[in-house]
Amino acid sequence: MRTIILTLLSLLCLNVMAQNKLPDFASEQIKQSNITMPYRMATIAPVEGERPALVIYLHGGSSKGNDNTTQMGEQGIELIANYLQQNRVNSIMLVPQCPKDKSWMGPMYGVLKAMIDRYTVGSDAQPATADPDRVYIFGGSMGGTGTWGMLSAYPGLFAAAMPVAGNPSQAVAENVALTPVFTVMGTADVIMSVETAADFIDQLNALGDDTQMETEEGWTHEDTCTKSYIPRRLEWVFAHKRGSETAIGGVEKSDAEVVATTFVSVDGQRTLAPSRHGIYIKVERLADGTSTTRKVVL
Numbered sequence: 001m002r003t004i005i006l007t008l009l010s011l012l013c014l015n016v017m018a019q020n021k022l023p024d025f026a027s028e029q030i031k032q033s034n035i036t037m038p039y040r041m042a043t044i045a046p047v048e049g050e051r052p053a054l055v056i057y058l059h060g061g062s063s064k065g066n067d068n069t070t071q072m073g074e075q076g077i078e079l080i081a082n083y084l085q086q087n088r089v090n091s092i093m094l095v096p097q098c099p100k101d102k103s104w105m106g107p108m109y110g111v112l113k114a115m116i117d118r119y120t121v122g123s124d125a126q127p128a129t130a131d132p133d134r135v136y137i138f139g140g141s142m143g144g145t146g147t148w149g150m151l152s153a154y155p156g157l158f159a160a161a162m163p164v165a166g167n168p169s170q171a172v173a174e175n176v177a178l179t180p181v182f183t184v185m186g187t188a189d190v191i192m193s194v195e196t197a198a199d200f201i202d203q204l205n206a207l208g209d210d211t212q213m214e215t216e217e218g219w220t221h222e223d224t225c226t227k228s229y230i231p232r233r234l235e236w237v238f239a240h241k242r243g244s245e246t247a248i249g250g251v252e253k254s255d256a257e258v259v260a261t262t263f264v265s266v267d268g269q270r271t272l273a274p275s276r277h278g279i280y281i282k283v284e285r286l287a288d289g290t291s292t293t294r295k296v297v298l
Contacts (some may be wrong), residue, residue: 022081025095025271027068028031032114033107038068039096039115044081047090052201053132053159055080055093056112058139058146061223064100071097076140079229089238092130094120105170106140109153112146116157133159133242140164141191144183148200150287151176159247160240162233165192168200174264176200177207177281180240186219186227207264208281212236256286 025040046052057080063071071077077095084091096115102108120135122128135158137267139147144166151161154172160180168176168183181204187195194215201213212233216224263274274280 009173010183022078023085023093025072025093029068030109030111030115030118035099035102035107035111036066037096037108037111037115038066039094040068040072041095042093044084044091044093045088050090051129051131051237053089053091053134054116054135055084055091056135056137057093057095058104058112058115058137058143058150059095059097060139060141060143061103062096064102066097066099068097074140075226076138076229080138080234083229083231083234087238094119098142098257103142105149108146109150112150113157125163129271135242136162136237138162138164138229138237139166139227141166141221144192144225145170148176151179151181155179156242159242160237162229162237165221165230167192167196169196171200173200173203173207177204177209180210180237180238182214182233184214184216184224184233186216186221186224188218189221189224191221192224208283210240245291258284258292260284 012140023042023044025042027038027043029036029038031037043052057072057074057077059074063074065071072095077093081093083089084093094115096112097106098108104112116135118126119130120128120132137147137158138152138161140163141144145168146166147161147163148166148168148171151158152175155175156178158179160182162182162184164184165186166183181201183197183201185192185197191207198213198215201211206209213231216227220226258261261272263271264283
């Protein structure tokens with residue numbers, strides 16, 4: 001009996017170790033606007049005949065370079081990859097490395113977008129493989145700030161995002177409000193401001209965005225970057241899918257009559273009847289004095 005128990009325990013340990021082992025990340029690179037950016041790519045829990053989700057992780061400032069290795073030491077990568085493996089999420093995970101003389105801002109937005117397009121749009125040389133309605137972006141510290149920036153630069157591109165310990169002050173709230181966001185900050189973070197993030201979340205909420213913000217007592221900047229990606233939060237992010245019409249903020253539908261409808265474009269312009277195709281925030285004012293806010297693609 002003792003031998004059987006030991007064998008079962010051994011098999012259980014091996015199974016846990018296999019689940020926690022990082023998938024193989026192949027070395028890739030992309031060149032855009034005379035910038036060459038290396039990145040790592042892993043295929044996780046593939047399902048035949050189903051297009052995978054695309055998951056992007058942006059590293060912090062200390063992982064810059066061109067060795068395509070240093071960025072892989074960040075704990076967030078392991079936590080997210082393990083979640084995808086353990087929950088059998090059919091996905092492609094990309095971990096780019098920012099050049100030493102750059103940050104995840106400015107021209108790097110275009111490079112990251114070109115990398116995403118390689119998988120969601122494709123080309124004659126490489127057909128699209130990922131689901132464009134399930135593109136998710138994560139990042140901590142410089143990567144968190146870069147995540148805010150990507151949401152602002154490409155409104156409506158992502159299904160959901162999770163910037164942690166990041167600075168959203170340079171982002172345009174009207175653009176970011178088209179993407180569900182979960183952010184985490186630490187009260188002992190002396191690098192990034194909790195107040196700045198909270199103020200920006202308030203702006204997003206006023207625009208009807210679907211947001212979550214959690215502030216961890218006593219967490220330093222490093223704590224926030226390494227501990228934030230817990231299953232509950234990741235489940236919230238991956239529960240979202242970009243669609244033709246999505247309720248923002250979990251607003252419940254009222255039975256009251258709609259008395260006025262306006263649309264807000266990604267550049268913040270209001271109109272009663274959109275004259276061109278695109279992504280809009282649709283605001284319906286109801287007879288009972290309440291309103292509903294939805295993201296729509298027209």
